[in-house]
Amino acid sequence: MLQALSQCESTLTGLGLVREAVDDTAGAAKHVAFHKLKDAGAVASKIAASIYGLNILAEDIQDDSDNVTRFLMLAREPIIPGIDKPFKTSIVFSLEEGPGMLFKALAVFAMRNVNLTKIESRPLQKQTLPTLDDGTNGFPKYFPYLFYVDFEASMADQRAQNALGHLKEFATFLRVLGSYPADTGLP
Known part of the structure; x- marks a missing residue:
């Protein structure tokens, strides 16, 4: 989550928001929803907002519009992909x-x-x-x-x-x- 916060630093500072780092963005959304926090929000994906029933207050709040975060899935045993798509x-x-x-x-x-x-x-x-x-x-x-x-x-x-x-x-x-x-x- 620290990475997500740093990618939105200017926007969050401009809004005067206090930031608290947690383990991950989806976990932040879950925490806000589970505790029914009305005075807090989460930097998270649209999917996380949908899953946890949260309203999206702002979109594309990253400081660099070309910023893209990629995630990897790791496995102990190799999984050989097909050639059916790129x-x-x-x-x-x-x-x-x-x-x-x-x-x-x-x-x-x-x-x-x-x-x-x-x-x-x-x-x-x-x-x-x-x-x-x-x-x-x-x-x-x-x-x-x-x-x-x-x-x-x-x-x-x-x-x-x-x-x-x-x-x-x-x-x-x-x-x-x-x-x-x-x-x-x-x-």
């Missing part, structure tokens, strides 16, 4: 340092006509950097990164399986974070 898959991987390694990693998707929709890199945490090499102009010779990639294909798609099989041949780490229906537009 899917996205999210992965994370790391590579050895070397010229063209990232290009090589991304090429496994291009070779199979799999469209990448997001690429992010983050330095690995708690990793010590090797000593500086004289030929690198003061930059470390090796700095380990994790690469987060989303692509348009289901894990049931043979192209995705082939791309990941190829990437696995030279990635030092590879994990599929999930495969899920692609967002075809906001309601």
